[in-house]
Amino acid sequence: MGSLSEENYLKAVYHLSQTSDKKVTPTAIARELSNNPASVVDMLKKLGDKKLLTYNKVKGAKLTEKGTKLALEIVRKHRLWEVFLLDKLGYKWDEVHPLAEQLEHVGGSEFAARLDKFLGFPTYDPHGDPIPKADGRVAEVSRTMLIEVEPGKSYKVMAVKDDSPEFLNYLQKLGIGIGTKLKVIEKIPFDGSLVVQIEKDANTTISNKFAQNVLVG
Secondary structure, eight states: OOOHHHHHHHHHHHHHHHHOSSOOOHHHHHHHHTOOHHHHHHHHHHHHHTTSEEEETTTEEEEOHHHHHHHHHHHHHHHHHHHHHHHTSOOOTTTHHHHHHHHTTSSOHHHHHHHHHHTTOOSBOTTSOBOOOTTSOOOOOOOEEGGGSOTTOEEEEEEESOOOHHHHHHHHHHTOOTTOEEEEEEEOTTTOOEEEEETTSOEEEEOHHHHHTEEEO
16 A cells, blocks of 8 residues: 555545546645645645546546555455444444544455454444455445435435535434435425424424435435
């Protein structure tokens, strides 16, 4: 594996390539890593020299097969650590991500394999994201943003797009977690907000922004 900084760049490029149809630009990477675009271009050139990715202004940054393998190993460890922190150490949902950001750089593939076995080979992390297997396979899941679903039907929360402590705390206050059943009662044309029923409790109104960050199936 490379340095901590190189690993963060590989993970950032992988994440951006999975969450957007647009090309992965230095500006997008800088935003993802809270860095400046000039230093991003320098690092992309360095990773290009190591054959971990390709980059040009027209096509943006794209991981090579070798780079993808390393990025998936980092993502795998990150998501396994999140499961460990939540299930074994009792950390809260909103606390596991920043800790896993540090722990993901510990150990290699053998370490990840032992952690995976210890945890009982979990399929998803606490935020609903699939955990890559040792061979790089990632489970495909069918998910829809809550804002896009039809009123009158019930859905199950599969994942969240926003893993900030503020949003996760808000979800917890509403009693929403991975697996929670939601029924969309009404869409409000004025501002795009939704009236939803959480499990079988009373109806609650949630904002358009909120509904864009909850993925259901």
